[in-house]
Amino acid sequence: MSAPVRSVVVSSLTLSSAVGVFAISFGVLSVSAGASVAQTCALSLFTFTGASQLSAMSVIATGGTVSAALGGALLLAARNFVYGLALAPLIKGSLRTRFLAAHFVIDETTAMTTAQSDPRLRKIAFWTTALSLFSFWNLGTLVGALLGNGIDPQKYGLDVAFTAAFVAMLAPHLRSSKGRQAAALGAVICILLIPSAPIGVPILAAGLAVFIGLRRS
Amino acid sequence: MTAVVLTNYMSWWLVIGLSAGALAFKVAGFVIVGSRKLPSALEQCLILIPAALLAALVVKDTFSTAHELVIDARSVGLAVAVIAAWRKAPLIVVVVLAAGATAITRGFA
DSSP: OOHHHHHHHHHHHHHHHHHHHHHHHHHHHHHHTTOOHHHHHHIIIIIOOHHHHHHHHHHHHTTOOHHHHHHHHHHHHTHHHHHHHHHTTTSOOOHHHHHHHHTTOSHHHHHHHHTOOSHHHHHHHHHHHHHHHHHHHHHHHHHHHHHGGGOOTTTTTGGGHHHHHHHHHHGGGGSSHHHHHHHHHHHHHHHHHTTTSOTTHHHHHHGGGGGGGGSOO | OOSOOSSOOOOHHHHHHHHHHHHHHHHIIIIIITTOOOOHHHHHHHTTHHHHHHHHHHHHHHHEETTEEOOSHHHHHHHHHHHHHHTTOOHHHHHHHHHHHHHHHHHHO
């Protein structure tokens, strides 16, 4: 393995194992929010986009309905559409390969792939991140879901694991002034609606803050 | 995120709906639209979704229990997470520090 290839593989494995550890807390929290082990694992296998899974279970945990949970989570999943646009010119292949690859179009694979400038390294970055992340994410979820009922999330402060992950995912979006405005407005809309709106709706309504994007900067 | 579960609405419909929806977005962007250009106003808005929604989720999971606005040990966890993320700590470090800080705060309370 040449040095650049090794470096790409090592960084995707490092990222994936860290995400795998986080997946354990997703498993624990999902089960304690009321999902079964099978439902929790199915989310990681078939939805496979962390922020949406977290958002959905966070709404369910507070007593939100399925449609409320689904609304915010789907809105978050819409960003994978934008990632797809960015990745499409970089990851070529047969139609079948592209359909398979589409399942892996998420934050981490987009970040790792677009960080490379060489076409061959991009392809390696995409597929190693995709496959290692998918494995670790699902393995971690299973471990967490099985541990789930034996652990009191509050005792270990695990109930803030989602919040902390949301903060870490939010950070890069705050670099632009539009990003900061959208975040501030989203937070304000949410807090104003919490006392009166049905659970989960404040999260969905916060999505209205994206219209900040139409303002001239 | 609160441990107080009022009514639990979890069902397979959520798993199916979310999986189908997420896959639809991925396929639409990556396979169907592909390298074609979108109207820039639409792209400008789509790109802001994570900022708006993640900020709202942070606020909800830290400062509320169902319909009540509260300040408890989770606020300490949030403060620690913000500092760690601001110092560019990796995701897992942010999560572990925030969870630890919240657990310790509860221990004292």
